[in-house]
Amino acid sequence: MRALKAFFRSPPAIIGLLLVLAVVVMGLVAPVLYPNDPLGLAGRPLQWPGANPRFPLGTDPSGRDIAAQLFHGARISLLIGFVATSIAVAIGILVGALAGFYGGVTDTVLMRVTEAFQTLPNFLLLLVLVAVFGSTLEVVTVAIGLVSWPPVARLTRAEFLSLRTREFVHAARIQGLPDWHLIFREVLPNALPPVIVYASVVMAVAILLESSLAFLQLSDPNVPSWGNLIGLGRSVLRTEWYVSAIPGVAILLSILGVSLLGQGLNDALNPRLAPR
Amino acid sequence: MTGLRIDNLAIRLPKGGDRTHALSGITLAVAPGEILCVVGESGSGKSVTASAVMGLLAPGLMVEQGSVTLNGQDLLALTPEQWRTTRGERIAMVFQEPMTALNPLMTVGRQLAEMWIVHRGLSRRDALARAEAALTEVQLPDPAGALNAFPHELSGGQRQRVMIAMALALEPELLICDEPTTALDVTTQAQVLTLIRDLQRRHNTAVMFITHDFGVVAEIADRVAVMQLGRLVEEGPAAQVLKAPQHPYTQALLAAVPPLNAPAARLAGSGEPVLELDGLTKTYASRGIFRRRKPVRALDGISATLRRGTTLGIVGESGSGKSTLARCVVGLMGLDGGAIRIAGRPLPPDRQKAAHLAQMVFQDPYASLNPRRSVGAQVAQGPIAAGTPRDAAWAEARRLFSLVGLDPDSVRRYPHEFSGGQRQRIGIARALAMKPEVLVADEPVSALDVSVQAQVLALLRELQAQLGLSILFITHDLRVAAQLCDEVVVMQNGRVAEAGPVAEVFTNPRHAYTQSLLAAVPGRAVLEG
Numbered sequence: 001m002r003a004l005k006a007f008f009r010s011p012p013a014i015i016g017l018l019l020v021l022a023v024v025v026m027g028l029v030a031p032v033l034y035p036n037d038p039l040g041l042a043g044r045p046l047q048w049p050g051a052n053p054r055f056p057l058g059t060d061p062s063g064r065d066i067a068a069q070l071f072h073g074a075r076i077s078l079l080i081g082f083v084a085t086s087i088a089v090a091i092g093i094l095v096g097a098l099a100g101f102y103g104g105v106t107d108t109v110l111m112r113v114t115e116a117f118q119t120l121p122n123f124l125l126l127l128v129l130v131a132v133f134g135s136t137l138e139v140v141t142v143a144i145g146l147v148s149w150p151p152v153a154r155l156t157r158a159e160f161l162s163l164r165t166r167e168f169v170h171a172a173r174i175q176g177l178p179d180w181h182l183i184f185r186e187v188l189p190n191a192l193p194p195v196i197v198y199a200s201v202v203m204a205v206a207i208l209l210e211s212s213l214a215f216l217q218l219s220d221p222n223v224p225s226w227g228n229l230i231g232l233g234r235s236v237l238r239t240e241w242y243v244s245a246i247p248g249v250a251i252l253l254s255i256l257g258v259s260l261l262g263q264g265l266n267d268a269l270n271p272r273l274a275p276r
Numbered sequence: 277m278t279g280l281r282i283d284n285l286a287i288r289l290p291k292g293g294d295r296t297h298a299l300s301g302i303t304l305a306v307a308p309g310e311i312l313c314v315v316g317e318s319g320s321g322k323s324v325t326a327s328a329v330m331g332l333l334a335p336g337l338m339v340e341q342g343s344v345t346l347n348g349q350d351l352l353a354l355t356p357e358q359w360r361t362t363r364g365e366r367i368a369m370v371f372q373e374p375m376t377a378l379n380p381l382m383t384v385g386r387q388l389a390e391m392w393i394v395h396r397g398l399s400r401r402d403a404l405a406r407a408e409a410a411l412t413e414v415q416l417p418d419p420a421g422a423l424n425a426f427p428h429e430l431s432g433g434q435r436q437r438v439m440i441a442m443a444l445a446l447e448p449e450l451l452i453c454d455e456p457t458t459a460l461d462v463t464t465q466a467q468v469l470t471l472i473r474d475l476q477r478r479h480n481t482a483v484m485f486i487t488h489d490f491g492v493v494a495e496i497a498d499r500v501a502v503m504q505l506g507r508l509v510e511e512g513p514a515a516q517v518l519k520a521p522q523h524p525y526t527q528a529l530l531a532a533v534p535p536l537n538a539p540a541a542r543l544a545g546s547g548e549p550v551l552e553l554d555g556l557t558k559t560y561a562s563r564g565i566f567r568r569r570k571p572v573r574a575l576d577g578i579s580a581t582l583r584r585g586t587t588l589g590i591v592g593e594s595g596s597g598k599s600t601l602a603r604c605v606v607g608l609m610g611l612d613g614g615a616i617r618i619a620g621r622p623l624p625p626d627r628q629k630a631a632h633l634a635q636m637v638f639q640d641p642y643a644s645l646n647p648r649r650s651v652g653a654q655v656a657q658g659p660i661a662a663g664t665p666r667d668a669a670w671a672e673a674r675r676l677f678s679l680v681g682l683d684p685d686s687v688r689r690y691p692h693e694f695s696g697g698q699r700q701r702i703g704i705a706r707a708l709a710m711k712p713e714v715l716v717a718d719e720p721v722s723a724l725d726v727s728v729q730a731q732v733l734a735l736l737r738e739l740q741a742q743l744g745l746s747i748l749f750i751t752h753d754l755r756v757a758a759q760l761c762d763e764v765v766v767m768q769n770g771r772v773a774e775a776g777p778v779a780e781v782f783t784n785p786r787h788a789y790t791q792s793l794l795a796a797v798p799g800r801a802v803l804e805g
Contacts, residue, residue, distance in 0.1 A: 166643055167638040167639075167640060167643045167644035168643065168644050168645050168646040168654075170608055170636070170638070171636065171638065171644055171645075171654075171703070171706060172646075172654075172657065172658075173608065173627065174606045174607070174608065174627075174630075174631065174634070174635060174636050175631055175635070175657060175658030175661065175706070175709075175710060176627045176628035176629075176630065176631030176632075176658060176661055176662060176710070177627075177657060177658065177661045178627075178628075178661065181657070181661065185649070185657075186646055186649075189646075189648040189649070190646070190647065190648055
């Protein structure tokens with residue numbers, strides 16, 4: 001209750017929430033507004049936005065409706081964002097919590113594995129995964145999650161390292177509580193705020209990574225993603241720049257929304273920052 | 277008009293606080309060569325007064341009226357440019373924690389020499405020569421060596437001496453000391469107080485000394501100003517304020533200072549030993565490839581016995597191993613040698629079984645409660661993990677809350693809604709929830725104001741009488757030990773220096789270390805005389 005109040009008192013958080021909600025609504029109304037296949041041919045290619053009232057945002061080089069792709073693309077971006085972030089955060093928290101809480105050999109082994117993942121540029125790793133396992137939507141999503149967890153793990157570990165020696169953790173230990181309680185009930189809630197904020201970064205990066213893949217035409221070509229649309233506009237970037245710019249603005253605004261939302265959540269979830 | 281004069285100063289707090297003014301109508305004067313002690317509990321406004329004089333008011337605080345003058349010059353009218361030359365040259369400050377006030381990456385000599393290089397334009401060599409002289413004056417054991425030392429290589433007392441040398445480097449007219457000895461051991465504190473007194477006399481400096489400790493006041497003050505909630509309640513010569521306080525608040529504060537002479541021996545429980553420590557040893561070895569530091573023997577053959585229903589005090593300075601001992605008894609740390617027996621049995625390695633044998637109350641009321649869980653949950657979680665049904669555990673938590681003097685309905689609240697003293701009560705309730713054989717209290721009152729401290733000590737005594745608690749009480753404060761303990765063990769460098777009934781040890785100390793500890797207790801002559 002108190003957290004909610006604090007959240008709604010912060011203008012950036014509300015803007016973030018509105019932007020994310022806008023993307024969600026776009027995804028929800030897409031099948032109603034554009035019941036036909038957004039990848040189907042709709043009209044003459046490369047019509048400028050506003051030139052034809054049937055296509056308020058114009059058509060792409062293949063003659064497909066950009067507005068339809070934008071609305072349907074919102075679903076794909078959100079899906080990839082949420083699922084890939086959940087995978088990355090789950091792996092990252094688990095690895096980081098175990099390494100930070102137990103220390104010693106556990107920490108050394110887990111951190112060397114994390115570093116192995118981190119030393120590879122994550123986009124290259126993503127390309128390899130997609131090249132090996134194919135470029136369906138599922139593979140792309142899981143692959144993005146798999147390349148995004150190391151920073152989450154390092155962040156969680158750092159928080160755990162400083163929190164595990166706090167007196168309240170000692171107190172719980174002396175009370176005879178098992179390790180899982182110490183990790184998940186005592187330490188994790190206190191370690192979570194920076195991880196939540198970072199999760200919004202991961203989500204933004206996940207959306208971007210998919211767009212980058214699509215730009216290289218390595219993402220799933222059978223789904224109407226924003227990245228695919230930018231990729232399609234690449235060849236006509238100098239003359240019909242709107243083909244790439246419109247989905248680009250959509251990506252920009254949704255990433256901004258996700259980041260503001262994450263920051264707002266952090267401020268609201270912290271009981272010490274909340275006004276009484 | 278010489279010295280510092282504060283006239284009718286009022287400072288407004290930002291809106292929405294628990295009061296409108298940080299200071300209201302403060303009038304104070306410090307003459308050259310005089311030490312004025314400003315005493316008060318946390319929130320009394322004593323630190324705000326100091327920062328107003330230094331021109332370092334926190335953002336949001338605003339001077340509403342009044343004036344601050346130093347030797348006739350209005351300090352409140354200074355520009356930032358003028359402040360830069362005033363601070364350091366005319367007004368200097370010594371802080372509570374010297375480690376945070378010194379640059380960890382610069383040698384002591386360079387930091388000290390900078391004072392003369394920046395303010396007086398001396399050459400590096402001359403400045404270093406001055407620095408060495410200054411370190412000699414503050415009686416650092418090896419001044420030439422200390423010049424090349426980094427702050428972390430000095431002890432806390434030595435760092436505070438360096439800070440004093442730095443503060444006095446440019447012969448300021450006013451020296452502000454903000455709790456400069458609070459973080460120091462009692463013997464070091466006594467030395468630093470003597471040093472400040474000597475130097476201040478020699479340089480004829482006006483000193484404004486901020487403290488919460490009446491013992492320190494008795495040692496050092498010429499005049500005393502007592503503050504409460506932003507107001508000055510009493511001011512006068514030290515002897516008068518300490519011996520014949522006029523204001524009820526001053527009287528209450530002085531009454532809360534625990535007397536050093538122990539009360540008459542109480543009935544000492546059933547006499548059956550509940551906690552036996554037998555030849556405990558614990559060594560901290562430095563890890564890593566480069567074993568530069570020597571291993572430290574934190575516990576070196578400690579033996580002691582706590583009898584049921586009594587309190588055994590462990591007293592000693594920092595580094596004596598008393599906290600290590602506490603941690604070993606509750607099983608947070610393993611032993612290298614020796615044995616701990618609670619109620620005749622060795623401490624089991626299984627955490628859950630050990631939980632019913634020993635529980636601990638921690639020092640820092642702000643760090644010992646999880647800020648993100650309700651306080652009731654933190655009290656009830658132990659019994660729940662041990663198999664008590666949820667409802668019964670929560671009912672027990674509410675009962676314990678009223679037992680320690682808190683509202684039972686506050687179990688649903690979060691730690692930040694409680695004051696330091698209340699949090700310490702929650703910590704006690706949490707420990708009692710496990711119904712332990714032994715309660716280990718690690719400096720439970722040293723972070724609290726003196727009046728709150730008295731309340732928590734009274735609570736512990738009451739609970740002991742009511743529940744027959746056996747308490748292992750760790751403290752550095754001999755006054756507190758005298759009030760609560762039946763027997764004491766004086767620890768020095770991991771060994772037992774002296775042990776026995778508290779009245780005997782404190783009135784007739786046989787070991788030289790115990791004697792020096794007792795002699796260093798601040799304010800003994802005045803407050804006990």
